[in-house]
Amino acid sequence: MQSQDAAQPAAPSSPAGPVVDVEQAEAALVEHYPRLVRLAYLVLPASMGRRRRVLTAHGLVQRALPRGRTPAPLIPAQQAGRAGDPGYALVRLRVVRTALRRGARGGRWAQSPALPRVWGLRLFPRPGGAGELALDQRLSALSGPARAAHALRGFERLPDGDVRQVLLAAGVADAEGALVEADRIPDPYRLLDSGEFDACSLQARPTDLLRRRRHLKAALVGGAALTVCGTLLALPGDGWGADGAAAPPYARNPAARAALDPGKLTRVSPAAWRTSARTDFSVWPARGDRTGDRALLRRALAVWARPGKGVRVSATPGTPAGGPAGPPQLLYAGTVDTARVVLLHDGLRVVRYAEPEEDTGGVVLDLARADGAGRAGSGAVVLSRTDGNVRYLTAPWVRAAAERDLRAPGSGAMALTLADGVTSPLASPALREGPCTSWNVLRLSNGTGTRLLTDLGELVPARLTAGPPRSPRDASGAKALRTWAPYACSLAAVRSAGVRSVNAWVFAEQPLPGSDGSAEWVCTRAETWRGGGTRVLAQFHPPGARSGAVAATAQDVPECGVKEPRVLAGVLWRSGSGGWYLLAAGSRDTASVRATGGIEGSSRGHLLTVRAEKGARADLRGRLEDGRSVGGLR
Template sequence: MPSLRPSRPTPRTRIAADTTEAALVEQYTALVRLAYLTLPTSLSRHRRVLLAHHAAQHALPAARTGRVPRPRGADGPPGAGADALRVQVVRTALAAAHRPAWWPGSLRPPRTLLPRLPVVWGLRLFPRAGGADEVRLGQALADASAPARAAFVLRRVDGLDGERVALLLDAAGVADAGAVLREAVGLDAQAGPAAQALLHSQEFDACSVQTRPTDLVRRARRRRAAWTAGAAAAALVAAALLVPAGTTPDPAPGTAGAASPVLSPGRLARTAPDTWADTSRVDFTAWPARGALVHDDALLGRALDTWAAPSDDVRVTASPGTATDAPPRTPQLLFAGEVDGHQVVLLHDGERLARYTADEDSGKVSLDLARADDADVTSGATVVLARGDGAARYLTAPWIAESTVRDLLRPDTPARPLHVSRDGVTDAVPVAPPGGCDKRPVLQLRSSSRIVEHHAFVVADLGGLSPVHLTYTPLPGAGRPPRQPREATSTQALLAWARTACRVPSWGGGGVRAVNVWDFAEQDLPQNGGRAVWACARADSWRGPGDVTLLLRTPAASTTAPARVVGRAENTAACSRFGQHVVAATRWRAPDGHDYLVAAGSRKVTRITADGAVDASKPGRILAVPAPEKGTVRVTARLDTGERLAEVGAARD
């Protein structure tokens, strides 16, 4: 494929000032959207909104004096003024990834002490939330690089062709515009035909925003503290003038070491006990405050102060992609009580869970933070309250009507009942040991019929604050539409997970939201080797990116024999809604001792080809050919659309 980046200096056209000014007014919303989606996804939505408007509003001066690239042979394409603005917006948005940490509101160090416009005081801005489709598209965009996001928007929203996009990226300083454009084309294929309409939705429109105040209580306290400090300073000055030399005034009683709390326990949000049964938003916002210490203001004040400004002796942990700053608003109280000799407070600020734990004997304090945005009836069903001595206690959601425990490595053993207190705290449940694979205990929960009928699901403790939702996608049926993930409670699902559980990493740092095992193909092995199933175990994180493990389940004497790992890939869309096509391969030794290369693809694969130490090609979704014991083999597949598909995460020795 020829490179889309110009091989010689790109012709450029100087644009008249009135042209760019008119283009800025006409294209302002599109420019802000381009900047908003190109900016680093690690920034908060409020900051991205402000920086997006900043990028659009400050694009005009540079665009007036700059030159816009044009394809060779063109005298000056229409829309050149808009192209000049696009170049500046993309350049500014890409530069945001390298902004100084000490100047959070600007894209570059300030020339004065005043931040560059726009500036918003006292309010937080964010686009209106969209539906599940918008969330999935947002996760796919978060997985892509910033230049690829810019190219994707230029193609899908602005309707520019590939050559024009590559030229604009090149002018914006992107090192390899051709490679970035190819990444954007892949993202375009993953997103599907609905992406154009989704990109115009309010989820990605930084010009149509909602407003919320910053923490009003904190602001009021800061104002009072400022007035108090000013009055105290004035009093000290007056006292210094009035007290005779050589004497020192006595301190006011009760003022030594006093400090007003950053957040007030009396302002903590508390949800009514039955809210969960009368709302369409069944997540952490529907949890009531539970526990014997929910009215202990001293404990709650310590928990809030620790979250707002933890001292050096507090152990703070956060799952990947979770901010550790103070809550932007007064949080919601979920639990406060004693658990296994610890005082535990669980808080929720709308986007994160915070667990404050104080050891009553040693006095040690810890603060654990984890993402919880976009939680639902399953991912918001449990939280780990305490973990130690090979066991954990959980706090279950108010909509959980039945709690049981089962071992994934014993699919034929029924789940046993788990006692839960009136406050929703479970008895101690064993956790998977750090080494070996003797047991994989999980919780099997059932939702109340007040919100959904006959809904049971499985969650597993993989080291995070929230247990991970386990699902299963069965083999595709002939002539049927693709299967969707379903709860891992059926016999078929439990048998698949029994051979997968020991191959799923522990993810000790947390951050994983759900793991789905997708059986995408089955194959009769050579030499009467039996029937094998190809599977992809995908772990989706709360922040969006996902990791996959490709597995081959060959016939085995035990129903829990671990499947063979044939590949791994990190930060990929493979095996998700945006990566529905997959091909995998591995070497396999037949009972007679001969080696074979076996490969299989998902339902849209029409041909599999092997190059290198094995040279073979076969129509269909499976391949099995003799292979040498060693030697590099590259496997690709052809889809029914004609597109070429590379193997995911090859791992063959």
């Protein structure tokens, strides 16, 4: 009986190229192993589950070597380091072909177990952000050939003609159809280098801890990295050089040399903040157990100035790129979880450099604009995110830290430990997958006041406030917590947008027709560090609903802000008796409201209730007490 792989239809072959022997193919496989594994992972279906998909990707690549001398396809390898390498082109083709065949088997995985095996551990890539999750969901909706076309286009940088040749050589009958289907993904390629799809940079977790003896628990967790390294092929590295993962120097002037000198870093006295006229990042002392590690600090500075191709760089919108103009300030250098982390500040930006403890790959550089932070905006900085949790480095004036669920205002706060300003881990809403059932925030106390900060997937957490736009207060009191509870999950709409603070303002309460109680109207406004890009949401919260419903959204408008502390919004609502109504509300200084278009009606005062038909639409206009006209938020 033939094996399943052999039973597949013979693949059409591309024009024969140079003959590749086993040694040449093996050299290409070892040199580009992480790249080939990522390619296989992208082509395999998400329905397999992340653990099975990781192991299968490694198994496919490790079995991609030919048995003897084999003609390579005449398909360019593309990109520097692989162009003209027939060994790489051959191994890549074999990986794509077997990944497509595995993906086409549907539920018959038990007949072809994935190798290598890792007993007692669950391996999966590190989670990405909302963008990576959305991309993976879009990829899962494509066919296997379309996923392969997407990966070859975006990750391998192959033009469509070469993609078509690879797909035909891999046995795809309708290569043109696969290319057309792959076009369904908008902005498709910028996230393919993300850690979400890196099947070589893995997290390891035990599978059956409850049935193991107590001394084996520590052995499994402590030996996870050794198990992964011993089971999976590793890409050899050159070690941490003087500049680590930085690109080669491109300029050598006195200012650039000074900015890269660890000895010239600014270090602030631990007591400076007590007497300084300023209270912001500029008075943070240098903390951590590696502030004297000159080699680590030099690598961090060099990567900031000129990140190499293997460095994952992220920056909040509006953050200038490039290295420091002069020696920056050192905020932190130490070991956090399984990484060495350095935090730096140059007056405009906070920068985080992170490298893994046991490897030379996976270097990360995060930049966030933080100019004009002040005491309220400089309470904490993200040190690490791992396993769905986040750790912060807090300001020197912070005396206590706690975690609380913003969706459950009566649940109380859980205290966090502070060690040299570093918090114990707390759940991060920025890393959550699935429905929003809670929203954990960081509460900081300095002895005179309390603030709430939320992780929105960036380096500096956003401050949460509540109240009228011209006099907001920190959302730490009981009333402010009750205000925020129904709207906590709407914070997901402003992830990764460079948000500095978000204010929630109850601008109206409206009686509902049919004695259904009263609804609450809230306007949330997200201010950014760069000034532009503000996002405003008007939300409607009827009694008994767990969450508010977004009635209107707008970008870069003055409403709900200091310059224009007013708003007008409406929603189509169905009463308990089944009747439909247009409900509209303006801020307190609205003298009258009028609806036109699909629904006609008007009222004196800032509230409007009009009978309507299901699906009807209306235009809203309001007149303020000073005679000015305002339109509905949109």
